[in-house]
Amino acid sequence: MHNGESGDLLASGIVEKIGNPPSRLKHKAGAKTDSRDVQAPDHRAAFALMIQALCEGPASVIAGPSEIQAVGHRVVHGAERFTGSVRVDGNVIKALEDFSTLAPLHNPPNLVGLREAMRLMPGVPHVAVFDTAFHQTLPPHAYLYALPYELYTQHRIRRYGFHGTSHRYVTEAAARFLGLPLSETNVITCHLGNGCSMTAVAGGKSVDTSMGMTPLEGLVMGTRSGDVDPALTFHLIRALGMTADAVDNLLNRESGLLGVSGVSNDMREVVDAAKGNTRADLAIEIFCYRIRKYVGAYTAVLGRVDALVFTGGIGENAAGIRERACRGLDALGYVLDAARNAAPARGPRDVSADGSPHRILVIPTDEELMIACDTARIAAGA
Ligand code: ADP
Numbered sequence: 001m002h003n004g005e006s007g008d009l010l011a012s013g014i015v016e017k018i019g020n021p022p023s024r025l026k027h028k029a030g031a032k033t034d035s036r037d038v039q040a041p042d043h044r045a046a047f048a049l050m051i052q053a054l055c056e057g058p059a060s061v062i063a064g065p066s067e068i069q070a071v072g073h074r075v076v077h078g079a080e081r082f083t084g085s086v087r088v089d090g091n092v093i094k095a096l097e098d099f100s101t102l103a104p105l106h107n108p109p110n111l112v113g114l115r116e117a118m119r120l121m122p123g124v125p126h127v128a129v130f131d132t133a134f135h136q137t138l139p140p141h142a143y144l145y146a147l148p149y150e151l152y153t154q155h156r157i158r159r160y161g162f163h164g165t166s167h168r169y170v171t172e173a174a175a176r177f178l179g180l181p182l183s184e185t186n187v188i189t190c191h192l193g194n195g196c197s198m199t200a201v202a203g204g205k206s207v208d209t210s211m212g213m214t215p216l217e218g219l220v221m222g223t224r225s226g227d228v229d230p231a232l233t234f235h236l237i238r239a240l241g242m243t244a245d246a247v248d249n250l251l252n253r254e255s256g257l258l259g260v261s262g263v264s265n266d267m268r269e270v271v272d273a274a275k276g277n278t279r280a281d282l283a284i285e286i287f288c289y290r291i292r293k294y295v296g297a298y299t300a301v302l303g304r305v306d307a308l309v310f311t312g313g314i315g316e317n318a319a320g321i322r323e324r325a326c327r328g329l330d331a332l333g334y335v336l337d338a339a340r341n342a343a344p345a346r347g348p349r350d351v352s353a354d355g356s357p358h359r360i361l362v363i364p365t366d367e368e369l370m371i372a373c374d375t376a377r378i379a380a381g382a
Helices: 043-055 090-101 107-120 133-137 148-155 164-178 231-238 244-253 255-261 267-271 279-302 312-317 318-324 339-341 367-379
Strands: 014-015 023-029 033-036 071-077 127-132 187-192 196-202 205-209 307-311 359-362
Touching: 014 043, 014 127, 023 043, 033 090, 043 107, 071 367, 090 107, 090 127, 107 127, 127 164, 127 367, 133 164, 133 205, 148 205, 164 187, 164 196, 164 205, 164 307, 164 359, 164 367, 187 279, 196 279, 205 279, 231 244, 255 267, 255 279, 267 279, 279 318, 307 312, 312 318
Parallel strands: 071 127, 187 307, 307 359
Antiparallel strands: 014 023, 023 033, 187 196, 196 205
């Protein structure tokens, strides 16, 4: 929860393991916390618990739900219809139902949350903020697969890209940090969390991004393979007798850092294991090598690059991964300063060497703040 005027963070929370008891409520407001096992058999119950934690108990911040003036919702897939955040009405809900075939794992639960929040807080504006919206500026040569064109026109098969809220946030923050107008800012943004993606941004607009029709394409992630030869799928089905669902599971949930290392999908654990484990070390090398390749590709796409920007849990905290991903990029003009990169720090910072032709920045992302700002703006009718 953010203050609508100042943008200050008032409280944050989550209900984990909804429908899978014991569910857990984690809520905090400043130094005050409210964490406990709860009964949350479905999203309806979880929402009621969250609102209750905001209004009562050890970490309450408001006297009652009537103090909530607007609600922002993160929605994964806005397809080609939504190029920015919108106030939710019946037409928006209908469009999201239509897009559920494009994002079967994400849009249906998003809709459950939206409907429930609108039922509990009917009198206030609800705003949808889409993971795909920032990438709607991709040109056709970047978003089309070289497939029969009818698959695009009839079935909307194309590259959409995701993590747009984070890429947009760090692009705007990088422009401020560099003292450049957004419309003149060219950056390569590198969001490395559980999911990972990179975006080429020209003049403040996304012109290419590593995730595609689904979040599977592109970089190596915690459990996702990222780029593979699509013919691998036929081989797994024909030669190994796997079903389509088993291949889906393999590429999305059993691959990436987890699949190669055999240790974990969590980068901290893979880094710890890599000290004496060649497979864990190899997983990190594949992860960093893929980033390096995309930096090269997006440098070619942009021509002029003001900065390479690292963000997300790994991008912000793992100096060793930044160092390894940038290894050998000096020739392309990305020169890291070892001491600046390794220094423990939190806020936006420059970790490149003084003479580096391109800056290398670390910018903590804040998707919730971006959602709150869009929500406040749209609720105010702007
Ligand atoms: P999400 O994508 O779910 O929002 P985060 O952005 O929080 O996730 O990123 C989670 C990832 O960041 C995990 O792989 C975690 O191990 C990694 N991470 C966080 N801190 C560090 C660190 N100090 N060193 C290495 N990896 C880290």
